[in-house]
Amino acid sequence: MAAPEGHQATTPADHAREAAVEATLTRLDLDAKARLLGGQDMWSLPALPEIGLPSLVMSDGPIGVRGVRWSADDxxxxxxxxxxxxxxxxxxxxxxAGRLLAQEARRKGVHVLLAPTVNLHRSPLGGRHFEAYSEDPYLTGRIAAGYVTGVQEGGVGTTAKHFVANDAETDRFTVNNLVSERALRELYLAPFEHIVENAHPWGIMTAYNTVNGTTMTEHHHLVNEVLRGEWGFDGCNVSDWMAARSTKGAIEGGLDIAMPGPATVYGEPLARAVRSGEVEESTVDTAVRNVLRLAARVGILEGAEPVVTELPPPVDGEALAREIARRSFVLVRNQGALPLKPGTVALSGAAARDARILGGGSATVFPDRIVSPLDGLTAALPEGSVSYRVGADPNTELAVAEKGFSLRAICRDADGTVLGTRSAPNGQIQWMGADLPEGVTHDRLHTVELTGTFTPRETGTHTFGIKGLGAFRLAVDGTTHYDDVQRADKDDPFVSFFGAPEPRAEVGLTAGEPVEVSLTHVVDLPDDLPMKVVGFALAHLDPRRDPDELIAEAVEAARHADTAVVVVATTDRVESEGYDRKDLTLPGRQDDLVRAVAAANPNTVVIVNSGSPVELPWRADVSAILLGWFPGQEGGAALADVLTGAHEPGGRLPTTWGTLADAPVTRVVPVNGELPYDEGVFIGYPAWERAGRTPAYPFGHGLGYTDWTYESVEVQGATVRVRLRNSGSRAGREVVQVYLAPEPDPERPGRRLAGFAGAEAGPGESVEVTVEIPRRAFEIWDEKTSSWAYVKGSYEIQVGRSIEDRRVTATINV
Structure with missing residues (x-):
């Protein structure tokens, strides 16, 4: 059988896999085919032993591989x-990074990683922007293609997501995003197109939202005509979880897999639709073919050779996490404070001790170790040279019980008989489908008790709470403080996972003295749930001290230190899946802390741990600012590498940082269910330029520990050669950025990123880099002809260190 439209099987192994897929397809009856297209539980498809097909397992990413268990004990x-x-x-x-994640996936028995996220930073208020790459479609496509390539080189599939225009979280299940065809093509579809063309992903995930009146799980035009037809995508199309709403609409719209299960729009409903004549069986066959091809590629289809027969060399995960972190840190300001000079360091900020390493929501994984900034600096600097004060704590809401808690889960039936137990390292229970402790079944499970001890690290009034829905009983130190039912106040089905815990008890405790804690939940799962999920958590908040006293303590320490380092951060309630941001301010009294410390010590360095832009109103008052993003489990060690000068910060901004008042595109809240993308192709730095506004830090900006002189640029056709010299005193790495500026046109961005390359050189050394400008950089989408139009004329090639810091130029005519 011929390969799908737009795809050519180019090797004997490709042809053999296609033959195996076709042979397997003929052995399946309608019921088996329909069953294969729907999840059997939260993360997997049903096995079909009659054709030698085991269950295909998927797992969330993109910063790690959680596996089928959403728990800190895995x-x-x-x-x-x-x-x-x-x-x-x-x-x-x-x-x-992709190769490492493939290695992690194989370790956890996962065949397909639900990543990468390649939506754009349309508005800085997008609550999930930490999980996407950039405001720029070209940079997004390049990074994502590298990621997809690496994962699939490890024999594991990817699902680039969320296709398409899932650029905000507000009403994400129902919002109708109104996007012009040109904006779709030039911005929102562009990263997906780049990935399909350059990395050939084995999967795509379609989004919850609607685009121009059609929900994405049923979008025949964008999925079947554009993704599969024009681009030649031959992979598998997976729904976002619970996004599929219609059997006929989804299968005819090009959706191959409806997740999760066991209750889906496929399976028995799909078989009935075929038998009633509502859906053609050949349409079902197309979807099944795509699923079988995915199974063949990852190596679980009997009789088909996997794409990867020899795995890449093993990757040291901790070392790579540390390297990525230090290479990602963006030094946006440095008045000589970094690298650190010898002497004492006064460290402050709650996130310096309790590290903020990742964003909230489905991207969450549970590492077996976390290196905080306090840990990293204490290990790297001479003994006794680092002091720590909290200074300011933005965590005003309860967090899942972790530090100081020793817990386990006890499962009982209605008579109180213990069915089974499981460890609970962080006090959170998230058991999905068949993921239950040994000996426990849903039909017998009546209560789950989280029980154990809590050893406070501070004396004072501790707050305990509950995250989840249903009946709970909370006891601390032998006293029952809550025995009632918590109910939902939102329609989002993930509220029990991503919502804020409810405070239910305040208890005076003494540091170092353990107390017994118990949270019992009555499990009452409705019969109409698409799958069985047991999810709740014990939550906790340390005693609240007077904020002015905390700041005063940090100021006093800073006044007597050679350098003050302040770590500021967002919280899970600021950046998470499920909701957008209300503003760009740092939560709590963190701005006040920075101002006070900077007034006491002119040598103040601020570390910003946020996944996306925040406002920095004190930026001119401090000596250095290092943007640390959410740096992963090794973030504190990487931070010490950079602050001490063992490595230079390697990052450049992938998105513009500025104030909300100046940001040209901010709207994320629909009106009457609709969100117009009125800005067209002007988001990110083109929108800032068009509006004539100056951001705090522009796209592409970032400093190192050396200086660079751009000496020349030569252009031959679409090839740009740039010579530059390290004019500083130490070795370093530069990111050479090439922007293409067309002749002035009010309907076209004044310049766009057209290429980039890294350059490394020692002090005084010169180096040349070559950048190829893709043809697409000279094209725009013509809505009259519904096609790409190559725009001839004069273009200026602008090369430099950021969108604003352009060093050398050349003019070409095309």
């Missing part, structure tokens, strides 16, 4: 956030 490597990976401006580094 740890995973936690890499830095995607914004951090993009800040390194290095597709090869992304490829190495």
């Amino acid at each position: 740890p995973s490597i936690a890499l830095p956030s995607p914004t951090a990976l993009a800040a390194a401006w290095d597709p090869e580094l992304a490829r190495r």
Whole structure:
């Protein structure tokens, strides 16, 4: 049988896999085919032993591989956030990250990684931007293609997501995003197209949202005509979880897999639709073919050779996590404070002790170790040279019980008989489908008790709470403080996972003295759930001290130190899946802390741990600012590498940082269910330029520990050669950025990123880099002809260190 439209099987192994897929397809009856297209549980498809097909397993990413268990007792490597990976401006580094994640997936029995996220930073208020790469479609596509290539080189599939225009979280299940055809093509579809063309992903995930009136799980035009037809995508199309709403609409719209299960729009409903004549069986066959091809590629289809028969060399996960972090850090300001001079360091900020390493939501994984900034600096600097004060704590809401808690889960039936137990390292229960402790079944499970001890690290009034829905009983130190039912106040089905815990008890405790804690939940799962999920958590908040006293303590320490280092951060309630941001301010009194410390010590360095832009109103008052993103599990060690000068910060901004008042595109809230993308092709730095506004830090900006002189640029056709010299005193790495500026046109961005390359050189050395400008950089989408139009004329090639710091130019005519 011929390969799908737009795809050519180019090797004997490709042809053999296609033959195996076709032979297997003929052995399946309608019921088996329909069953294969729907999840059997949260993360997997049903096995079909009659054709030698085991269950295909998927897992969330993109910074790690959680596996089928959403629990801290099944740890995973936690890499830095995607914004951090993009800040390194290095597709090869992304490829190495992908190989590590494939290794993690194989370790956990996972065949397909639900990543990468390649939506754009349309508005800085997008709550999930930490999980995407950039405001720029070209940079996004390049980094994502490297990531996909690396994962699939490890024999594991990817699902680039969320196709398409899932650029905000507000009403994400129902919002109708109104996007012009030109904006779709030039911005939102562009990264997906680049990935399909250059990395050939084995999967795509379609989004919850609607685009121009059609929900994405049923979008025949964008999926069947554009993705599969024009681009030649021959992989598998997976729904976002619970996004599929219609059997006929989904199968005819090109959706291959409806997740999760067992209750889906496929399976028995799909078989009935075929038998009633509502759906053609050949349409079902097309979807099944795509699923079987995916199974063949990852090596679980009997009689088909996997794409990868020899795995890449093993990757040291901790070392790579540390390398990505330090190469992602963006030094946006440095008045001589970094690298650190010899002497004492006064460290402050709650996130310096309790590291903020990742964003909230489905991207969450649980590493078996976390290196905080306090840990990293204490280990790297001479003994006794680092002091620590909290200074300011932005965590005003309860967090899942972790530090100081020793817990286990006890499962009982209605008579109180113990069915089974499981460890609970962080006090959170998230059991999905068949993922239950040994000996426990859903039909017998009546209560789950989280029980154990809590040893406070501070004396004072501790707050305990509950995250989840249903009946709970909370007891601390032998006293029952809550025995009632918690109910939902939102329609988002993930509220029990991503919502804020409810405070339910305040208890005075003494540091170092353990107390017994118990949280019992009555499990009452409705029969109409698409799958069985037991999810809740014990939550906790340390005693609240007077904020002015905390700041005063940090100021006093800073006044007597050679350098003050302040770590500021967002929280899970600021950056997470499920909701957008209300503003760009740092939560709590963190701005006040920075101002006070900077007034006491002119040598103040601020570390910003946020996955996306925050406002820095004190930026001119401090000596140095290092953007640390969400740096992953090794973030503190990487931070010490950079602050001490063992390595230079390697990052450049993948998105513009500025104030909300100046940001040209901010709207994320629909009106009457609709969100118009009125800005067209002007988002990110082109929108800032068009509006004539100056951001705090422009796209592409980032400093190192050396200086660079751009000496020349030569252009031959679409090849740009740039010579530059390290004019500083130490070795370093530069990111050479090439922007293409067309003749002035109000309907076209004044310049766009057209290429980039890394350059490394020692002091005084010169180096040449070559950048190929893709043809697409000279094209625009013509809505009259619904095709790409190559725009002839004069273009200026602008080369430099950021969108604003352009060093050498050349003019070409095409």
